[in-house]
Amino acid sequence: xxxxxxxxxxxxxxxxxxxxxxxxxxxxxxxxxxxxxxxxxxxxxxxxxxxxxxxxxxxxxxxxxxxxxxxxxxxxxxxxxxxxxxxxxxxxxxxxxxxxxxxxxxxxxxxxxxxxxxxxxxxxxxxxxxxxxxxxxxxxxxxxxxxxxxxxxxxxxxxxxxxxxxxxxxxxxxxxxxxxxxxxxxxxxxxxxxxxxxxxxxxxxxxxxxxxxxxxxxxxxxxxxxxxxxxxxxxxxxxxxxxxxxxxxxxxxxxxxxxxxxxxxxxxxxxxxxxxxxxxxxxxxxxxxxxxxxxxxxxxxxxxxxxxxxxxxxxxxxxxxxxxxxxxxxxxxxxxxxxxxxxxxxxxxxxxxxxxxxxxxxxxxx
Numbered sequence: 001x002x003x004x005x006x007x008x009x010x011x012x013x014x015x016x017x018x019x020x021x022x023x024x025x026x027x028x029x030x031x032x033x034x035x036x037x038x039x040x041x042x043x044x045x046x047x048x049x050x051x052x053x054x055x056x057x058x059x060x061x062x063x064x065x066x067x068x069x070x071x072x073x074x075x076x077x078x079x080x081x082x083x084x085x086x087x088x089x090x091x092x093x094x095x096x097x098x099x100x101x102x103x104x105x106x107x108x109x110x111x112x113x114x115x116x117x118x119x120x121x122x123x124x125x126x127x128x129x130x131x132x133x134x135x136x137x138x139x140x141x142x143x144x145x146x147x148x149x150x151x152x153x154x155x156x157x158x159x160x161x162x163x164x165x166x167x168x169x170x171x172x173x174x175x176x177x178x179x180x181x182x183x184x185x186x187x188x189x190x191x192x193x194x195x196x197x198x199x200x201x202x203x204x205x206x207x208x209x210x211x212x213x214x215x216x217x218x219x220x221x222x223x224x225x226x227x228x229x230x231x232x233x234x235x236x237x238x239x240x241x242x243x244x245x246x247x248x249x250x251x252x253x254x255x256x257x258x259x260x261x262x263x264x265x266x267x268x269x270x271x272x273x274x275x276x277x278x279x280x281x282x283x284x285x286x287x288x289x290x291x292x293x294x295x296x297x298x299x300x301x302x303x304x305x306x307x308x309x310x311x312x313x314x315x316x317x318x319x320x321x322x323x324x325x326x327x328x329x330x331x332x333x334x335x336x337x338x339x340x341x342x343x344x345x346x347x348x349x350x351x352x353x354x355x356x357x358x359x360x361x362x363x364x365x366x
Contacts (some may be wrong), residue, residue: 025196143159174217184211335347
């Protein structure tokens with residue numbers, strides 16, 4: 001019987017021999033769904049053997065940013081500029097052999113920055129400790145793509161992240177698959193689908209191994225997005241780009257780097273001289289989308305000097321967790337003044353979403 005690797009290779013060969021058009025789209029989708037299922041089985045088999053090593057970095061601060069780029073683009077120098085951490089710097093490949101964390105303090109927010117070994121071609125298959133680097137990147141809130149102004153083509157880098165199930169600047173497709181005991185596969189779109197047909201979705205779900213299921217599609221997705229839904233292991237991470245070494249760039253090189261990477265918000269920097277660091281810090285802060293909450297102890301004035309930093313969309317429950325676990329366990333109610341309150345001092349529960357510059361008073365059981 002063929003091994004999983006051999007089965008995947010055979011399916012990939014079938015795809016490569018199939019000319020892509022509207023008529024073959026469904027067939028290719030089915031083949032890709034089978035590959036996704038086999039890949040998941042292969043990953044489970046490998047992880048059960050316990051031979052997968054990773055970089056274990058304890059999370060610190062309000063958010064984590066991973067520096068991702070090719071070797072020798074200046075990530076370590078950039079980390080030192082942003083955080084003051086000491087990451088070994090040298091002008092040769094694989095200078096950084098481990099993940100080096102540092103903390104950037106900006107507008108009261110503590111942002112953990114991870115400097116990691118450079119990614120190379122086939123990193124997603126494990127080359128150059130690629131799997132460990134990617135595992136650390138997958139756990140981050142934001143990926144900062146660091147590119148050299150003299151070599152701005154990140155197509156290889158993007159492909160490795162894509163192959164490692166990292167989706168940059170995308171949102172999770174709004175599709176729900178619910179298994180059933182009988183009835184076959186039923187596809188229920190809530191809007192008109194223009195990029196994929198219900199028949200192709202049904203074939204892909206079947207190829208992935210479902211016999212009975214209801215698929216509710218609330219978004220006009222394509223074949224790749226449906227594949228992402230089936231695989232279930234995709235992570236959706238915001239990304240911005242730092243174009244490094246602009247202080248020594250020739251005329252036209254920065255513009256060329258920008259034109260080559262139109263999908264990312266870009267920041268021209270020089271890690272060596274510190275040029276552009278404040279703008280990059282603000283860019284990271286904005287991308288993480290953090291907000292300020294001012295805490296008001298019961299019967300006292302609010303502390304308007306030092307805010308508590310939380311992510312946009314966080315709730316009173318999240319605020320309690322950040323203060324102390326006991327606050328959530330002993331929570332009675334909270335009072336809120338600010339944009340999220342219907343009126344000043346509104347009484348709210350744990351699921352109330354806070355907004356920027358809210359003043360919050362949390363009442364706990366004594």
